[in-house]
Amino acid sequence: MEKIIVIGGGFAGLNLVKYLDKDKFQVKLIDRDNFHCFPPLFYQIASSSLASANICFPFRREFKKYKNVAYHMGHVKDIDLESKRVVTSYETLEYDRLVIAAGSANNYFGMDKLSESTFGIKTVAQAAHTRDEIIDRLERGAICKDAARRRELLSFLVVGGGPAGVEIAGALGEMKKYVLPKEYPDIDPEEVRITLVEGTGKLLGAMRGKSSERAEQYLRDLHVDVRLNTLLKDYEDKRVTFRDGSTEYWETVIWTAGVKGEPIPGLPADCMGHGGRIAVDEFNRLPGHPEVMAIGDIAVMYTDDYPKGHPQMAQPAIQQAKNLARNLNCGEFRYPFRYKDKGSMATVGKNRAVADLTTVSLGGFPAWFIWMAIHLLSLLGMRNKVTVLLNWVWNYFTNSTTLRLRLLPAKYPLRRHWGD
Structure with a gap:
């Protein structure tokens, strides 16, 4: 039985595991967290609308219904392509095939x-x-007697x-x-x-102009x-410097300006493509290493329709995972990824959302309702739903x-193994 690591x-890795033939493969999934999470709703954790547990689901609970599937906690420290080994912070695992679906990380564009x-x-x-x-800024602002300092505390910049x-x-x-x-009467809204702030001339750059204007x-x-x-150039001592040279005070800066492939140690430099992503062929294989594959946000597949790679979103990740499982299950790479x-869609608040469907762009309540339904159905676990x-x-x-x-x-005791 072939061993697949x-x-x-995330969306790519978990869907691959679900669709692989468990009678043909022994599967081990490595992740630093012991749960699958739902990134499209992270902003609702940040805004106190949902608790973290509402959008997370333990791998072990999901995998107990599958045979020949195991979860291993760890942070990947090295990949030895010649020996076919993966070294994590806690163990060394051998594989016959390796699938990298590590996702993406914040991209600070050199800053x-x-x-x-x-x-x-x-x-x-x-x-x-x-x-x-x-919440800390709101609570401190509510008791701050200095009007100027209170306005500083209550300044939020989203990049x-x-x-x-x-x-x-x-x-x-x-x-x-x-x-x-209602809840902070001592604060004047x-x-x-x-x-x-957005560096280009429109919001939601991947969506249609009408949706951008609505948002x-x-x-x-x-x-x-x-x-x-x-464009933001620097942020130091609570002062933001913009590309035009102007500076402003911002107490809290939230960075959402871009993503890049999650760094994976041990891979040769010549396999890296645009945005720190791993370059793959039309079957999601690394050139020169057909036993190693990459899917999801961390993979970049250059095509005529997507010369910079597919969008780093859930749907390409899920579709790549299903297509790769189909090829692995049939024993040969027969089906190129298309x-x-x-x-795509985005929500701005209650009854405020935009959705670009195949032939139409929606806004307002209809788009918000579709967004809510799709995200609700995509969560793992009936209790979470x-x-x-x-x-x-x-x-x-x-x-x-x-x-x-x-x-x-x-603060104490210090957890020295965090980040290993």
């Missing part, structure tokens, strides 16, 4: 020190950290006008418009500044200041949540 349990000064929503941990800091940036900016706008008057208007309706053609674009639905219904009618909790981790 899958690195990463790597921003990782230490800005907040992100790329992982569950980042989203929870961002939530804690947002990046893609779906993640638009969604977290919209969530902050809803907090300002609906939550503050006009003192809260929420700004979204911008929805944000402005929520009192979010939208600045297009604005991406079927099913459309029910819990999220109940939270959404409650929030819809009350504009309130019981999840606005500041949960800072204990």
Whole structure:
């Protein structure tokens, strides 16, 4: 029985495991976390709309219904292509075939020190950290007697006008418009500044112009200041320097400006492509190493329709996983990957969303309802589906949540193995 190691349990890795023939392969999935999560809803963790557990599902619980599938916790430290071994922070595993589905990480475009000064929503941990800091600013602002300092505390800058940036900016706008008057009466909503900056001339660059315009208007309706053609150059000592040389004070900066392939040690430099992603052929194989494959956000497949690779979104990852499983199950690489674009969507808040379907662009409540239904059905676990639905219904009618909790981790004892 062939041994397959899958690195990463996101949309790509988990779907590959689900569709592989368990009678033909012994599968081991490696991930630093012991759960699968749902990144499209990370912004709702950051905005206190959902708890982390609502959008996560343990691998071991999912895998107990499959034979010949095992989960291994660990961070990949090295890949030995010659010996066919993967070295993690805790063990060394051998494979016959290797599938890399490690996903993506924040891209700071050469300004790597921003990782230490800005907040992100790329992982569950980042989203929870961002939530804690947002609540911290609100609580401190509510008791601050210095008007100038209070306005500083209540300044939020979102960098990046893609779906993640638009969604977290919209969530902050809803907090300002609906939550503050009820739960923070000591704060004048006009003192809260929420700004979204985007380096190009439109929001949601991958979507149609009509959807971009709608999203911008929805944000402005929520009192979010939208600045297009604005690039961030530096952020130090709470001061943002923009590309035009201007500087402004921002207490909290949330970075959503771009992603790159998750760095994987041990791979030869000549296999790396655009955006730190692994270059693959039409069957998702590494050239020169047919036993090694890459799928999802970390893979870049150059085609005439996608000269820079497929979009780093859930649908390409899921479709690549299913196609690769189909090829592996039949014992030969017979079916080249062909991406079927099913459309894209983003939500800006309650009753405010945009959706580009095959032949039509929708906005407002219809788009928001479709967005909600698709995301709800995509969650793993019936309990998660029910819990999220109940939270959404409650929030819809009350504009309130019981999840606005500041949960800072204990400092000691130091967990020295974190990040291994």
